[in-house]
Amino acid sequence: MSSTIQMSPSGPGGIALGGRAPRLRARRISPFMMFNVGLLAVFIIGLLYPIAKALVWAFYSDGSWDLSAFGQFAANDDAMRSVPVTLLIVGCASLVATTMGLVLAYLNERTDARMGLFTDMIPFIPLLMPSIAGAFGWVLALSPRIGYVNQLWMAIFGTAGPFNAFSVPALIFVYSIHGTTFAFLIISAALRNLDPSLEEQSRLCGASRGRTLTRVVLPAMLPSIAAAVLLVIWTTMGGLAVPAAMAQPAGIPIMSVQILRFLQFDYPPQYGPALVMAFIMVGIIGAVWLAAARIRKLGRHGTVGGKTRVAARRSLGRWKWVARGFILLWATIVVLVPLTCLALVALNGYWAGHLRLDNMSVAHILSVFEPGSLNLISLLNSVKAALIVATIGSVIAAIFSVFVTSRKSKLVTVADGVMKLPTILPGLVLAIGFVLAYAGRPFDLGGTFLILVIAFLLEQVPKGTLTTDPIAAQVGRELTEASQVSGASGFRTFWKVHFPLMLPGTIVAWALLFVHVIGDLDTSALVASVHNPTIGSQMLRLGENGDYPAVAALALLVVLMSTTTVTTVFVLSRGRKWA
Known part of the structure; x- marks a missing residue:
C-alpha cells in the first residue's frame, strides 16, 4: 500500500495558483513509515525493557518495593569509598x-x-x-x-x-x-x-x-x-x-x-x-x-557574525618550534x-626485567592464537560481531535518521530522545540491564553469540545516529517530494535518493561502530563469558591472570584493525567527491 500524494492546483510552470508553492499531503500511512515506526518501537522496547527489569529485580520483591539494596550498598566499605x-x-x-x-x-x-x-x-x-x-x-x-x-x-x-x-x-x-x-x-x-x-x-x-x-x-x-x-x-x-x-x-x-x-x-x-x-x-x-x-x-x-572571517593567526616567532x-x-x-x-x-613472548631483542619473533604472537583456544575464539567472535553490528547498525541508523529528520511530530522527537538513551548512559549500566533481561528467562540467551549482537546493536545504533542525523538533515526535501511524485515507494526513495547521498556519513558511522565493538570492554565485561568471549573480556581475564604476552598480542591486533578501518574510511572520504 503506497501513500497517496495530492498536489494543490498550479498554474503554468508549476507555480501554484494564489501564489502558494505546491503542497504535498499524505493521506495514508505508507509501508515505509510503518516499517520505521515498527523498527523504532523495537529499539525503544529493547532498551526500556532491560531498564525496567533491572529496577524490578533490584527494588521489588514479594509484591512490594524493597529498598534493602541501599542498606547493602552502605554496608560495603569499598563501595562507599569508591564514590x-x-x-x-x-x-x-x-x-x-x-x-x-x-x-x-x-x-x-x-x-x-x-x-x-x-x-x-x-x-x-x-x-x-x-x-x-x-x-x-x-x-x-x-x-x-x-x-x-x-x-x-x-x-x-x-x-x-x-x-x-x-x-x-x-x-x-x-x-x-x-x-x-x-x-x-x-x-x-x-x-x-x-x-x-x-x-x-x-x-x-x-x-x-x-x-x-x-x-x-x-x-x-x-x-x-x-x-x-x-x-x-x-x-x-x-x-x-x-x-x-x-x-x-x-x-x-x-x-x-x-x-x-x-x-x-x-x-x-x-x-x-x-x-x-x-x-x-x-x-x-x-x-x-x-x-x-x-x-x-x-x-x-x-x-x-553575519560575515564570518577566519581569525588571523598569531605569530609565535621562535616559540613556534617550541x-x-x-x-x-x-x-x-x-x-x-x-x-x-x-x-x-608480544614479540618477545614474555615480560621481565630485561629485554632480549634477539628473541623477538612473530611466532610468539601466532602461538597465542592456537586452534580452539579462547584467544582465537574471542578474536573471531569480536570480528564477527563488529562486522554484523557495523553493517546492520549503520543502515538502521541511516533509516532512523531519515525518518526522524523528516518528521516534525513531538511524538517522534520524544521517541528519538528515548532511543538515544545509550548515548548518555554508561555502557556498564546498560550491560547490567541486558544481562538481567536477556540472559535468563524467557529468552535464555546467556552465553550465546546472539546476546552479544543484540546488546551491541541496542547500544551502538543510537550512537551511530549521531553521525547520520546531520547528513540526513542535509538531503533536500524537494528530492524526496520529487521521488514521491514520480511514484516511487518509500523504500525505493530511501535506497535510490537518501542512501546514496548519505553514503559518506553512513560509512563513517560503519567505521565508528566497528571500532567501538572490536575494542569494547564495558558491555563485554558483563554480557560475554567463557562460552561467548570477546577480545575485551578475554584481555580482562588474561590481565587478571598475569598473562601479559597474550594481552599484548590481542591489543596489537585490535589497534591494527582499528587503525586500518579508520585510515581506509579517511582515505575514501578524502579521495573522491561525494554527492
Whole structure:
C-alpha cells in the first residue's frame, strides 16, 4: 500500500495558483513509515525493557518495593569509598584533559604552530588505540621496576624509575589521554566559530594578547569548555578498561570496578548494590550536565557574525618550534610509548626485567592464537560481531535518521530522545540491564553469540545516529517530494535518493561502530563469558591472570584493525567527491 500524494492546483510552470508553492499531503500511512515506526518501537522496547527489569529485580520483591539494596550498598566499605575516590580522580582527569585540549586547540586554531592536516589529526590518534589496549600498554610501560619506561630511566640515570602504573597520578594521566581528544574536538570547533571581531576590538582598546585571551576569548567559550568537561566526565566515569587494568591491582576503589566486583566476584551476584552504584554514577553525570546547561544559559556566548572571517593567526616567532615540539612530544608519549611496549612484550613472548631483542619473533604472537583456544575464539567472535553490528547498525541508523529528520511530530522527537538513551548512559549500566533481561528467562540467551549482537546493536545504533542525523538533515526535501511524485515507494526513495547521498556519513558511522565493538570492554565485561568471549573480556581475564604476552598480542591486533578501518574510511572520504 503506497501513500497517496495530492498536489494543490498550479498554474503554468508549476507555480501554484494564489501564489502558494505546491503542497504535498499524505493521506495514508505508507509501508515505509510503518516499517520505521515498527523498527523504532523495537529499539525503544529493547532498551526500556532491560531498564525496567533491572529496577524490578533490584527494588521489588514479594509484591512490594524493597529498598534493602541501599542498606547493602552502605554496608560495603569499598563501595562507599569508591564514590569520593572516583570523583577525585575523574575530576582531576577532566581538568587535565580540558586544559590540554584547550592548549592544543588554541595552538592549532589561533597560532602559526599549526602543521596543516598533521596537527588536525594528532588529537584523534589516541582514538585509534582502544582504551583497553592503551591501558595495558601503560601498565607495561610504567610498572615499578620492570616497566619499560622505568627500565630506560634506570639505564640512563642509574636509579630506580619514579613511575608507578598502579597509582592515582598514573590513573589521572591515562584517563586524561582520551579525554583530551574529546575536549579538543569541542573547543577547536568553538574557536573556529568565534567571531574574530571580538578579539580585534579588544586589541584596538589596548588590551594585550594575554588579557584578550583571559577576558574575551575564554569567557566567550565558557559554554563550550563546560561541554568539554561534561563529555570527559561522561566518558571516564563509566569506563572500565583503565581502572580494571590499573586501579584494581592496586586496590584503588573505582565505581565501575566495584560494579564488576558486585556481579562477578560475589556469589550470588549482588545486583541490588550494583544498580545502586550505577544510579549514583548516572546521578553524578546528570548533575554535571545540569551544571553545564546552567553555564550555557548564563554564560557570555561568542557568536558567529553575519560575515564570518577566519581569525588571523598569531605569530609565535621562535616559540613556534617550541609549540610544535610540544605537540609532537604529546603525540609521541600518548601513542608510541604504550604501542611500543605492547609490541615488545608480544614479540618477545614474555615480560621481565630485561629485554632480549634477539628473541623477538612473530611466532610468539601466532602461538597465542592456537586452534580452539579462547584467544582465537574471542578474536573471531569480536570480528564477527563488529562486522554484523557495523553493517546492520549503520543502515538502521541511516533509516532512523531519515525518518526522524523528516518528521516534525513531538511524538517522534520524544521517541528519538528515548532511543538515544545509550548515548548518555554508561555502557556498564546498560550491560547490567541486558544481562538481567536477556540472559535468563524467557529468552535464555546467556552465553550465546546472539546476546552479544543484540546488546551491541541496542547500544551502538543510537550512537551511530549521531553521525547520520546531520547528513540526513542535509538531503533536500524537494528530492524526496520529487521521488514521491514520480511514484516511487518509500523504500525505493530511501535506497535510490537518501542512501546514496548519505553514503559518506553512513560509512563513517560503519567505521565508528566497528571500532567501538572490536575494542569494547564495558558491555563485554558483563554480557560475554567463557562460552561467548570477546577480545575485551578475554584481555580482562588474561590481565587478571598475569598473562601479559597474550594481552599484548590481542591489543596489537585490535589497534591494527582499528587503525586500518579508520585510515581506509579517511582515505575514501578524502579521495573522491561525494554527492
